[in-house]
Amino acid sequence: MKHLSYFSIILLLLLSTSSYGNDLEVCKSCTYKSIKEAVEKAAPFDTIYVKEGTYYEFNIEITKPLTIIGENNPIIDGKNKGEIITIQADNVTIDGLTIVNVGTSYTTDFAAVRVVKSENFLLQNLKLQKLFFGIYLEKSNNGKVLNNTITGDAVHEYSSGNGIQLWYCRNVEVRGNTIKKVRDGIYLEFSDEILISDNNSSGNLRYGLHFMFSNHDTYINNVFANNGAGVAVMFSKFIIMKNNTFKKNWGSASFGLLLKEINDSEISHNTFEENTVGINVEGSNRVTYTHNDFKNNGWAIKVRGACYFNVFEKNNFLYNSFDISYNSRINDNKFHGNYWSNYTGYDLDKDGIGDIPYRPVKLFSYIVNRTPETIILLRSLFIDIIDFSEKVSPVFTPDNLLDENPLLKPIRHD
Amino acid sequence: MLKILKYSFFDLMRSRWSYVYFLFYLLLGVVLLFLNNDLSKAVITLMNVIIILVPLIGTIFGVMYYYNSREFTELLLAQPVKRSSIFLGQYLGVSFSLAMSLVIGLGIPFIFYGIFNSSAIWDFSLLLITGAFLTFIFTALAFVIALANENKIKGFGYAILLWLFMAVIYDGLFLMSLMYFENYPLDKFSLIATMLNPVDLSRVLILLKLDISALLGYTGAVFQKFFGTNFGLIISLAMLILWVLIPTGIIYRMAKTKDF
Numbered sequence: 131m132k133h134l135s136y137f138s139i140i141l142l143l144l145l146s147t148s149s150y151g152n153d154l155e156v157c158k159s160c161t162y163k164s165i166k167e168a169v170e171k172a173a174p175f176d177t178i179y180v181k182e183g184t185y186y187e188f189n190i191e192i193t194k195p196l197t198i199i200g201e202n203n204p205i206i207d208g209k210n211k212g213e214i215i216t217i218q219a220d221n222v223t224i225d226g227l228t229i230v231n232v233g234t235s236y237t238t239d240f241a242a243v244r245v246v247k248s249e250n251f252l253l254q255n256l257k258l259q260k261l262f263f264g265i266y267l268e269k270s271n272n273g274k275v276l277n278n279t280i281t282g283d284a285v286h287e288y289s290s291g292n293g294i295q296l297w298y299c300r301n302v303e304v305r306g307n308t309i310k311k312v313r314d315g316i317y318l319e320f321s322d323e324i325l326i327s328d329n330n331s332s333g334n335l336r337y338g339l340h341f342m343f344s345n346h347d348t349y350i351n352n353v354f355a356n357n358g359a360g361v362a363v364m365f366s367k368f369i370i371m372k373n374n375t376f377k378k379n380w381g382s383a384s385f386g387l388l389l390k391e392i393n394d395s396e397i398s399h400n401t402f403e404e405n406t407v408g409i410n411v412e413g414s415n416r417v418t419y420t421h422n423d424f425k426n427n428g429w430a431i432k433v434r435g436a437c438y439f440n441v442f443e444k445n446n447f448l449y450n451s452f453d454i455s456y457n458s459r460i461n462d463n464k465f466h467g468n469y470w471s472n473y474t475g476y477d478l479d480k481d482g483i484g485d486i487p488y489r490p491v492k493l494f495s496y497i498v499n500r501t502p503e504t505i506i507l508l509r510s511l512f513i514d515i516i517d518f519s520e521k522v523s524p525v526f527t528p529d530n531l532l533d534e535n536p537l538l539k540p541i542r543h544d
Numbered sequence: 545m546l547k548i549l550k551y552s553f554f555d556l557m558r559s560r561w562s563y564v565y566f567l568f569y570l571l572l573g574v575v576l577l578f579l580n581n582d583l584s585k586a587v588i589t590l591m592n593v594i595i596i597l598v599p600l601i602g603t604i605f606g607v608m609y610y611y612n613s614r615e616f617t618e619l620l621l622a623q624p625v626k627r628s629s630i631f632l633g634q635y636l637g638v639s640f641s642l643a644m645s646l647v648i649g650l651g652i653p654f655i656f657y658g659i660f661n662s663s664a665i666w667d668f669s670l671l672l673i674t675g676a677f678l679t680f681i682f683t684a685l686a687f688v689i690a691l692a693n694e695n696k697i698k699g700f701g702y703a704i705l706l707w708l709f710m711a712v713i714y715d716g717l718f719l720m721s722l723m724y725f726e727n728y729p730l731d732k733f734s735l736i737a738t739m740l741n742p743v744d745l746s747r748v749l750i751l752l753k754l755d756i757s758a759l760l761g762y763t764g765a766v767f768q769k770f771f772g773t774n775f776g777l778i779i780s781l782a783m784l785i786l787w788v789l790i791p792t793g794i795i796y797r798m799a800k801t802k803d804f
Binding site: 429497502505507509511 | 595747756759764765
């Protein structure tokens with residue numbers, strides 16, 4: 131009985147979509163020569179097929195539920211005159227278009243595709259080039275942004291836009307996109323319950339991913355590489371960050387991940403490789419860090435202060451110049467059962483756990499925090515000597531900041 | 545002078561110590577490459593060794609050679625040879641043989657590893673150049689100390705102290721003054737303080753060439769701006785040359801007036 135009811139619902143849905151919905155075609159020799167014209171003439175729930183060719187159009191406004199499908203990569207060239215497509219209706223699908231030359235303006239944020247106050251949108255397989263903003267979602271919910279390729283040519287931060295921007299959105303899925311050379315790869319502001327997965331955001335001018343005031347969001351399996359500063363997550367709660375790779379964010383003001391005012395979040399199974407600073411933490415509470423790999427970073431984790439009740443467990447700290455940097459003498463965070471490649475202790479009872487605790491904060495990193503200029507003494511013999519004496523008897527670094535159970539072998543994360 | 549240089553040089557080449565020194569660097573190079581499998585990492589580790597060990601061995605070896613060859617020097621002084629050429633010849637002989645042990649000892653394993661096909665070639669050659677400079681500087685300083693002190697024990701003591709000061713104490717004072725004056729702009733001060741100590745200068749020169757320089761942050765940017773230009777590089781090379789020339793000049797003057 132249950133099966134039957136499901137079946138009938140699906141059948142009904144199928145029937146309902148096919149019952150209304152005519153097909154319109156746009157090409158040089160078709161009835162409709164331009165997309166704008168086809169959109170105007172189309173009835174709700176129609177499908178517009180855009181054939182191969184270049185269309186010089188901008189300000190295409192979609193105010194009814196439509197499906198626009200590009201066949202053989204049609205190109206819409208905005209000639210730098212303004213916004214290309216604006217969606218102001220529910221149930222709109224845009225698929226397979228290439229959009230180039232979006233206008234640049236300092237007063238209006240022109241986007242290749244903008245979705246305003248709409249639901250159930252689907253934007254997929256789009257190729258956006260030479261753009262200001264790429265995909266701009268404004269107060270729109272329950273939509274999907276899938277498998278788009280966004281390639282910008284941003285040079286200056288002030289004169290460039292973001293790849294995918296979400297503003298006051300809810301329950302949107304952003305998956306499988308490739309974003310390069312824009313200002314911020316993906317930018318979220320006041321957007322909740324967003325799933326960001328399998329994206330590659332690299333070579334961007336500022337951040338690969340930028341969060342502001344957005345809660346209950348998840349991002350998994352993304353790659354963030356070679357971005358100007360890395361990934362910034364700020365003023366947000368209940369964020370889950372899993373299986374992401376942060377690498378080669380290398381520069382004097384770069385970091386892999388910046389956490390500022392992040393509470394109750396989870397960071398696990400990520401890889402931080404060759405970043406100047408792996409994670410820069412500021413004012414974050416109740417965040418758990420588990421099963422992450424920190425490899426060849428300058429600083430693996432820089433704790434800037436006002437961070438309480440954080441737990442670092444089962445992470446691998448491999449060959450970082452500094453494992454942890456701390457700027458206060460009070461510690462309320464727990465380090466437990468991590469592997470530290472700089473650990474020099476022994477394991478007499480052979481249980482795989484070192485018998486003496488590991489102190490991840492070196493005196494030098496404490497000094498550098500106080501007086502940044504002293505970094506010029508990096509790798510000097512004197513520094514090694516004071517680091518050693520501090521290790522033997524801690525005076526300046528918080529004496530309860532230690533890993534009581536350092537592991538002797540790197541953890542295999544499964 | 546050339547004859548004495550040649551004599552000192554071959555005398556040292558035959559001695560056990562320069563073989564030990566040469567073999568030490570050979571072994572170090574091989575082990576580092578074998579363990580690391582990464583050229584640029586090996587260069588970093590090597591830098592740590594070079595800026596500490598090269599000055600130490602330069603000073604100790606210089607003082608030792610001077611005191612050991614004292615009788616021979618006295619014999620030479622009885623001959624119609626210019627005084628300055630005796631001491632300068634000895635000094636150059638010692639430093640050339642030490643520098644050669646360093647360059648060849650480290651060069652061989654890296655050449656076999658394929659340094660010529662690697663991008664680390666410039667870092668590596670900078671490393672060898674600064675290493676050679678440090679050898680010349682500290683051997684010269686050692687000769688000055690040895691010439692000034694008849695007493696062997698005192699001479700060795702001063703030599704060790706000199707090394708300790710340059711490699712460790714100077715950085716300690718540097719660090720203290722940076723921390724004490726942390727409220728003031730310190731860019732120029734730290735630049736000058738670095739320039740004045742050849743050990744620090746070599747360390748910073750090599751660090752700035754490596755990836756690790758990004759760690760230096762803002763201070764690093766100031767240094768990069770200075771040393772990254774040709775002007776900065778020339779200034780720092782000039783500084784190193786000056787560090788060789790001044791002690792050599794002192795040796796020259798002391799040799800002229802010294803009583804035996």
